[in-house]
Amino acid sequence: MKLLFLGDVMGRAGRAAIAERLPKLRADWGLDFVVVNGENASSGMGLTAEHAKLLLEAGADVVTLGDHAFDQKDMIRAIDSESRIIRPLNFAKEAPGRGARLYEDRRGRKVLVAQVLGQVFMKRAFDDPFSAVDAVLRAHPLGGLAQAILIDVHCEATSEKMAMGHFCDGRASVVVGTHTHVPTADAMVLPGGTAYLTDAGMCGDYNSVIGMEKAEPLRRFITGMARDRFTPAKGEATLSGLYVETDDRTGRATRCTAIRVGGRLPQAGPA
Numbered sequence: 001m002k003l004l005f006l007g008d009v010m011g012r013a014g015r016a017a018i019a020e021r022l023p024k025l026r027a028d029w030g031l032d033f034v035v036v037n038g039e040n041a042s043s044g045m046g047l048t049a050e051h052a053k054l055l056l057e058a059g060a061d062v063v064t065l066g067d068h069a070f071d072q073k074d075m076i077r078a079i080d081s082e083s084r085i086i087r088p089l090n091f092a093k094e095a096p097g098r099g100a101r102l103y104e105d106r107r108g109r110k111v112l113v114a115q116v117l118g119q120v121f122m123k124r125a126f127d128d129p130f131s132a133v134d135a136v137l138r139a140h141p142l143g144g145l146a147q148a149i150l151i152d153v154h155c156e157a158t159s160e161k162m163a164m165g166h167f168c169d170g171r172a173s174v175v176v177g178t179h180t181h182v183p184t185a186d187a188m189v190l191p192g193g194t195a196y197l198t199d200a201g202m203c204g205d206y207n208s209v210i211g212m213e214k215a216e217p218l219r220r221f222i223t224g225m226a227r228d229r230f231t232p233a234k235g236e237a238t239l240s241g242l243y244v245e246t247d248d249r250t251g252r253a254t255r256c257t258a259i260r261v262g263g264r265l266p267q268a269g270p271a
Helices: 011-028 049-058 075-081 129-139 158-167 215-223
Strands: 002-006 033-037 062-064 100-104 110-117 148-154 174-178 195-197 239-246 253-261
Touching: 002 011, 002 148, 002 174, 011 033, 011 049, 011 239, 033 148, 049 062, 049 075, 062 110, 110 129, 129 148, 129 158, 148 158, 158 174, 174 239, 195 239, 195 253
Parallel strands: 002 033, 033 062, 110 148, 148 174, 174 195
Antiparallel strands: 002 239, 100 110, 239 253
């Protein structure tokens, strides 16, 4: 199976890049299943139902959220009516939606997608991410109920993401980090057969401060004072993420590579 994961979509620039480029990537790379993190797609904070529809119509099979899952209030209602959107497993128990679901690709193969929030350096404490993921993986053994399993680890700390990768090695096809908006250079297949990347980066304008126009973040760093709201940068976006190939029989990854398409960053993708 050929899987693509795209990191945090950042504002209008990120949405435009997904709409323009994802359909062609699906065709050119023969993709079977695409997961997109959309938690910053609407004004840089959360995801509206309208923008979720745009990402799904562009070719995403599943859209994951994150710590900004419900910053856009209409997502509180929309997530229960659209099964292709998932929020973190370890969010508040009263939160609407689900943190893991079993899907099918276009050939009927089962793909489990789950998302979990980290605890280190996050603004508030969430439930233990490791026990949350463990429960899902015990219920969905790789190569059994699911031909592929992808876990989006939405964390601030690189150490926590790496720990989750090793915790899931051999139990998931892909563990990929999101949240920091900066792509890391450690795409690899772990010893047990799990494709891993500490952070997928963002789908946004990299001539920015993690996707935001530079002036206000710089003012806050230099003066310690806020004057304006953060505003997503509007230049050409780079699609950043991870491409993975898996063995349908075992569910294990056989190949992975970081991808960067368009925008300012050096281009990369499957040969």
